[in-house]
Amino acid sequence: GENVEQHPSTLSVQEGDSAVIKCTYSDSASNYFPWYKQELGKRPQLIIDIRSNVGEKKDQRIAVTLNKTAKHFSLHITETQPEDSAVYFCAAMRRGSTLGRLYFGRGTQLTVWP
């Protein structure tokens, strides 16, 4: 099956700085890569996703890049704010398959200091 590795496990940044979280995957057939944000005590919520036919996607201060050849993808948060503090999970899935399993990384605890 798919194996998703996520780094770093913890990340501390000053407010206004950028934060980058990186993930690698093992299954070259995976073609859908979502990122979820989970605030303390809350449920995970999708913040951005990317499909394998796209190399980069942006949504305001958040961007995701995908390198299919190297099998890695990254989340970039610019101009970080204290409310960005949360656990972020990357995931990978092979869409179009009856299996439809979403494999998650182990998460990154992001802390943004004011």
Place this chain on the structure above:
Amino acid sequence: NAGVTQTPKFQVLKTGQSMTLQCAQDMNHEYMSWYRQDPGMGLRLIHYSVGAGITDQGEVPNGYNVSRSTTEDFPLRLLSAAPSQTSVYFCASSYGLDEQFFGPGTRLTVL
């Protein structure tokens, strides 16, 4: 829409007891799944379903059963609870293989 709902929010069991975690969604999603979340382990898939009457195992299925008799409901059964099943359980649903909407979670403690 209520989205994805889960009951109970908290539960304490003794080793060997059985129970069912309830999950329901009102978005007419075909795809539903159960995850467990443990510190430092991320979200691990227990079981999932791609439609009524169809279920399959995920990464960590042992000790759990599921059934999907309707599109709306996807209960998770713990057959004989063990301390290793102490975790936070999330149910999720999606339209096709796309964004998954998570329920609020059930925090389970097995003594």
